Amino acid sequence: MASERTIRKPNSSPGEYLLELVDIEAGYGRAALVLRGLTVRVPPASVVCLVGPNGAGKSTVLKVASGMLVPRSGRVLVGDQDVTGRGPQRMLEAGLSHVLQGHSVFKEMSVSENVLLGAYTIKDRSEIADRVDFVKGLFPVVAQRWGSLAGALSGGQQKQVEFARSLMVSPRVVLLDEPSMGLDPKATGTVFEQVARMRDAGTAVLLVEQNARRALETADLGCVLDLGRVHIAGSAPDLLADPQLAELYLGNRRGAPGSTPTAGSAATPSTP
Ligand SMILES: Nc1ncnc2c1ncn2[C@@H]1O[C@H](COP(=O)(O)OP(=O)(O)OP(=O)(O)O)[C@@H](O)[C@H]1O
Numbered sequence: 303m304a305s306e307r308t309i310r311k312p313n314s315s316p317g318e319y320l321l322e323l324v325d326i327e328a329g330y331g332r333a334a335l336v337l338r339g340l341t342v343r344v345p346p347a348s349v350v351c352l353v354g355p356n357g358a359g360k361s362t363v364l365k366v367a368s369g370m371l372v373p374r375s376g377r378v379l380v381g382d383q384d385v386t387g388r389g390p391q392r393m394l395e396a397g398l399s400h401v402l403q404g405h406s407v408f409k410e411m412s413v414s415e416n417v418l419l420g421a422y423t424i425k426d427r428s429e430i431a432d433r434v435d436f437v438k439g440l441f442p443v444v445a446q447r448w449g450s451l452a453g454a455l456s457g458g459q460q461k462q463v464e465f466a467r468s469l470m471v472s473p474r475v476v477l478l479d480e481p482s483m484g485l486d487p488k489a490t491g492t493v494f495e496q497v498a499r500m501r502d503a504g505t506a507v508l509l510v511e512q513n514a515r516r517a518l519e520t521a522d523l524g525c526v527l528d529l530g531r532v533h534i535a536g537s538a539p540d541l542l543a544d545p546q547l548a549e550l551y552l553g554n555r556r557g558a559p560g561s562t563p564t565a566g567s568a569a570t571p572s573t574p
């Protein structure tokens with residue numbers, strides 16, 4: 303039977319999470335529910351990574367968090383504010399910025415135009431200038447290629463443009479859906495370094511990745527999705543060190559990836 307463990311950073315106490323998805327049930331139209339009582343919590347200054355096989359519902363979790371999909375039940379909390387049912391614009395205002403799966407730069411536009419799109423809700427020009435300075439400092443390639451056509455950048459560089467765009471609104475939590483998708487190993491390494499830099503610069507990250515091992519090496523906390531809920535959660539180092547988890551989800555497996563874990567695996571990881 304699937305179990306769920308509360309994830310909590312050492313020294314944090316209830317009420318200190320930036321984002322909480324609590325007992326979420328969500329799906330698409332009349333189809334069966336995709337999320338069935340899922341709970342995920344993101345503490346400040348942390349990277350929380352969701353892993354799971356194709357179709358597990360990882361992107362659906364982020365859509366619920368960013369207001370693209372209204373849950374059938376459960377609550378979405380940003381800080382102590384209940385934002386359940388709000389649409390994407392109001393979720394953005396609450397501090398949740400979503401970088402979608404796949405590539406979303408406008409290739410025919412310049413890097414600067416792409417980044418400034420992220421500031422369309424900000425009226426104050428000096429605030430925009432401050433944010434531009436901030437993202438240029440965080441992502442040197444954005445500064446170096448500011449006037450270039452975005453389509454002339456490599457895939458990994460374009461991903462950094464997307465990150466920069468998402469940070470223009472000073473989000474509390476950035477929702478990153480498969481940022482390494484389609485990138486070669488070197489670009490993947492750079493993208494994960496940038497994810498860590500975003501966290502270190504003060505933005506919490508809820509990260510969805512198929513590249514589970516690499517993502518958990520960057521993350522502070524990890525959650526394994528299965529059957530529409532969090533099957534296992536814990537500190538990322540604990541999850542990486544768990545032999546059964548490694549066999550099932552992290553590429554050490556003898557069988558096919560993505561099958562349902564055994565009941566025994568749920569009881570194995572240490573509690574964070
Ligand atoms: N717009 C949609 N309409 C109907 N069903 C959808 C829609 N988007 C996703 N689904 C279904 O919801 C389930 C979960 O999809 P989701 O995209 O959340 O999975 P995922 O874990 O992100 O998968 P992947 O690793 O392939 O990105 C799948 O069965 C999928 O077919």
Ligand SMILES: [Mg+2]
Pocket residue numbers: 360361362403479480
């Ligand atoms: Mg997905």
